[in-house]
Amino acid sequence: MSGVYRPKRQRYTLEQSPQDEVEEHVAAAPSSHENSAAVGLSAPGTPSESQNPEQTTTTSSVLITVDEESTQEEGNSSSGDEPNSESLFTPSIEGKVAEMMEFLLTKYQTKEPTVKIDMHRIVEGYEACFPIIFQRACECIELVFGLTVKEDDHLDNGYVFCSTLGLTCEGILKNDHGVPKGGLLMVVLSTIFREGNCATEERVWKVLSRIGVYPGIEHAIYGEPRKFLTQELVQAKYLEYRRVPNCHPALYEFLWGPRAHEETSKMKFIEFWAQVNDTIPSAFPDYYEEALKEERAKAMASSSASP
Template sequence: MQKSDKVSNGQDEDGVNPYEVPPFFDRSGSDFLTRKCGLLEQFLLYKYKMKQPILKEDILKIIHENHHDQFAEILKRASERIEIIFAVELKEVNSTRQCYDLVSKLKLPNNGRVRAGRGLPKTGLLMNLLGMIFMKGNCATEEDIWKFLSMMQVYAGRKHFIYGEPRKLVTKDLVRLKYLEYRQVADSDPPRYEFLWGPKTHIETSKMKVLEFFAKVNETVPSAFPTYYEEALRDEEQRAATFSLSSHGSSGLSCFSSENTNCIMSVPYS
């Protein structure tokens, strides 16, 4: 184990027992398929939290040999459930070993954990905040942010078993990492604050991707929110136009002479 992975008293970087499993994955009273999905969700999150490889052979042990024919369906359901809560995707990282990993949708440090060491991903909270800011006209007051988070049972000043101290995560860590912008409302006295998308958010995701995540959480499609969907489409068009102009502005054909038909295209590094 690396030094950064060492945790005193069996706790992770947020002061939470690493063996604790989110209570919303307890499905002991459900049908067989749902129970197996619940067990697999707990297993996948435990492996993520402990930074251990996720092997297909271990997944099959959970599913039981009598139900290996349902492997694909159970894995699909479990990974989709984790995705809509934590905004991480299950990806095969080694086809030879049949090894998987949960990968953050955004490039937050430590694969979504934000801080060093072990822990659960913070990407889901950030994606929810980005969606809320988008739907508030691309700018949300601090009061609105905490009211929204309280609906998720996340409160400023109260340590959360996934997110640690939420105020520090939201107003310090995610701002320092440039995923959120936190600024004083102009001419406010006493001072009031508001949140916007940070520059890294604009680079790594888009309004459409955030809306798609929000729609998936609500078991619907982006077009079910027509006002936001139209804005997201306009944003996609603007992004495409900007990318096209940037590409044409930094690349071109360079010929050595008017008689030479061999040209070299200059392509900028990504």
């Protein structure tokens, strides 16, 4: 919509990778579920003996990511052509983003048609901000739950949900309330890729601790994460979990499983990172080159297998 400012995403170097934004958004995941979608957005925090790990502070401020350099420039100037994105996202607008997320997740769970006219009822009084609210809600659902919201070719002004990275096993990638758990798998697969196609268990849990996910502690969305990672996702062949050879005491590591290689690819991750950072895949040259090699290898294998 013309005349509506679309806030800039935060840019990252290779040292501060796109996964940092994924982790930040996963930390903003709904903290509790009843029969449908979430009622709040939880901030991450390391549980202690005096704090119940399931009792979290409700906030939606983590949903908003801005270009830090751009924000500094705007802060040093009293005028500008575009409004400051931080000032644009008032608590009321942030609340509408959370409501939109809840609405979309409910539609996903109930498999009911998702149409724009219903979304406009949610943003009543903030119609001019609808594109921004809808965009942010879709970004968070993609990053937190591994779902992409896209236009429905068979329904005017309608939308459908699909897996962001092509992962298909819905049974294993949903919790008891039908809420998708694909976002956690995305973070783990991304970590493995970034760590050279093999990540130690210690490294994986260190990454997950940044989003409030700890081994042995029940998570509102992901359940007991150790079982989910080392058993359920291994049985579904999305992950491999093996002991590191010649290592005492015993250490374990994660790799992509055969189903992950079959259903998604490194190039899909690169394209996703590029989308998150409003850039192009080649902006991550080392990873991009590795992904290209994988694509070429798959093409050659497919060609040689053809009659």
